[in-house]
Amino acid sequence: MQLPSSEEIVDDLAFFDDWEQRYQYIIDLGKAIPGLAENERTPDRLVKGCQSSVWLVSRIENGLVSFDVDSDAVIVQGLLALVLAAYNNKTPKQILDFDIEGYFQALDLERHITPTRGNGLRAIVAKIQELARRSIN
């Protein structure tokens, strides 16, 4: 399955009228992204939350940044897919210009990137933004 764009995801999620369908969609998105092989889940790529763990690999080719991510929790993996839809194969400037908080608000999922959630999602967003900032400087 091709990962939809962030705009398509906002439209798709607005279409569902109950939480079960919304979460099922997020779970399915999470299953659609490839994840990482066991031997790629190394400690240096680990972003540990107290509830679940997330791994991040990034690379820059032809000025575009791309990522592979994985989580031990499927809903977190789905939320990571939402993040990837916004950030994957974008220039560092596009990444920094993207309003991630507004995006999660539009998805009605902002509670998942509040600092209180120990799922590592906010830390991943911060890492990606930092990477973009460094590659510009």
Next chain:
Amino acid sequence: MSLDVMALRAQFPILSQQVDGKPLVYLDNAATTQKPQVVIDALVDFYTNCNANVHRGAHHLSDEATRRYELARDRVAQFINANRREEVIWTSGTTESINIVANGLVQKLGTGDEVMVTEMEHHANLVTWQQACKRSGALLKVVPIHDNGELDLAAFDSLLSPRTRLVAFPHVSNALGTVNPIRQLTAKAKAVGAWVLVDGAQGIAHGDVDVQEIGCDFYAFSGHKIFAPTGIGALWGKFAVLDEWPVWQTGGEMIADVEYLSSTWGQLPNRLEAGTPHIAGAIGLGVAVQWFGQLNSADVQSHEQALLASAMEQAQCFDGIRLIGTAAKKVGVMSFLLEGSHPADVGFILDRQGVAIRTGDNCAQPLMKRLGIPGTARASFSIYNTLEEVDRLFDALRKAKMMLA
């Protein structure tokens, strides 16, 4: 007589709210308990009518604030059956209480001395001693548990030695719900001359805590686990032990005489309470223990055991639930895994159905490693929970299982 749960519930305004359009089912009581109206009123009344600093004002408000604040100490002392009111030291909670003891211990220990903890510790009762041992050169020994979450009593015996200077263990395990035989453990540790600290964070709200009967030297607990505000707790210690324990923070309130180049310390309890205390919190804690103490403790325990029994029975009939912690003696804590699902996912799906639980490592990473699991989902019950809410938990779990399959 049995507990009138609906009448109790009505005293907790937060429990009548809805989450995402569904009635809140609050099953995260081991993390923190909700507050009855009398406690909320006590805080509001203090700030509305009585706010002043304690022990120093030359005016009516300060006298009244001091009276209420010290009355709270009397109430806590009575609640845990302290021998003297001066044995109750206000702290910010269990963590600070343990840190006071650990900090003092560093000055008393050296190479060759040993400190003992258990495999089921919360980080607050592990990292503190681990660091105290690092700073003093003492050796930390860890008593193993059995796979069902009970302490290995034979190992406890064999690890105790005349070199053991302090033994710390939880009254009740936060992650597993195991109730430890604290009187028996204390007696054994006292027989080798060790100090004994009981981490009472999870033990304080489940019935009778009688510190004299336990026989320990220190009992640490947090107010917010027993219907009181956050940010207040207590360290209880035997008078003779506390009276010579090294002071912790220094500053105002804790001194007797101060010169520019030296100072002498005040009397208990002040010598271990530097600075302006959490006055409103202490008053709230006093009200909370008085309120809780008026309930019949046998009724409280039998209600909690009925909730636990219903949960354990439904879990055993639920295909795919693995229970973590099946000690014979437990409080109302059910830690579990839904096979094939991560606890965080289970927590998300339950949350969407209004059911609040804890997920993750339960602030006990070494214990999770010992059990070979990344963490658990944990439902924990309190006096205001109902059997219908236990059913709601399992309805919500059935949906989680379906969605996460």
